Amino acid sequence: MNKATKGAIAAGAAAVLLLGGLGSYALWQDTETVTGGTINSGELNFDPVANTANWTETSVTPNADLGTDPSTFLIVPGDVLEYSTQYTVNWAGDNLRATITADFTDVAGDADLASKLLTQVSVNGGTPLPNGSAVPLPLTTSPQTISVEVTITFDQTTAALIAQNESVDLNDFTLTLDQARP
Numbered sequence: 128m129n130k131a132t133k134g135a136i137a138a139g140a141a142a143v144l145l146l147g148g149l150g151s152y153a154l155w156q157d158t159e160t161v162t163g164g165t166i167n168s169g170e171l172n173f174d175p176v177a178n179t180a181n182w183t184e185t186s187v188t189p190n191a192d193l194g195t196d197p198s199t200f201l202i203v204p205g206d207v208l209e210y211s212t213q214y215t216v217n218w219a220g221d222n223l224r225a226t227i228t229a230d231f232t233d234v235a236g237d238a239d240l241a242s243k244l245l246t247q248v249s250v251n252g253g254t255p256l257p258n259g260s261a262v263p264l265p266l267t268t269s270p271q272t273i274s275v276e277v278t279i280t281f282d283q284t285t286a287a288l289i290a291q292n293e294s295v296d297l298n299d300f301t302l303t304l305d306q307a308r309p
Contacts, residue, residue, distance in 0.1 A: 170218060171217075171220070172304070173215060173217070174214060174217075175214055176215055176272060179211075180195055180211075181195060181212070182200075183211070184207070185209050185278075203281065204243075204283045204285040204290075205283035206280070207279070207280045207281075208279045211275070211276045212275055213274050214273055215270050215271070216266070216270060216304070217269055218266050218269045222308075222309055224263070224306070224307040224308065225264040226262055226307045227264050227275060227304055227305075228262065229246060229259075229300060230300065230303060231244075231258050231300045234296065235295070235296045236294050237293035237295065239289050239293055240295050241295050243281060243282040243289070244282070246280075248260070249276045250264050250273055250276075251273055252276070261305065261307065279297075
């Protein structure tokens, strides 16, 4: 067979294949509507309870109540400040678990003092965990009121003139409520 004949046969086969796609080729088909019900999503959010935020200096006996603004208190190495407040958690979900995290990364101020402040967070008086740790939040009923405690300890090993006459603005620390998968 010569090249021209082979080319003509190949071109004819290609034309047959292309024309086959232009026609209607259908097999029997049936469609049924599924009665699957509705899927609804849950929720997870929290709001501060009014007039519950408070700062306390806890390294002295009796503890010193600092009220809602600790700015008049001059912290020194070894002092421990605790921020406590309450939140209302609204939640719904069959497999819902949650955590609370305190984040001080956006706190502004003098770097020496900021580096000497050790932070921990706890929920409902539970075991405090270091800054950035996800603290498990037991979800019981919705809505539920929880207490959140954030402890700030001025590292007592701070020596020489480090972190003296400095300030850190705590207005920008955040608490984050996150869903956690079981």
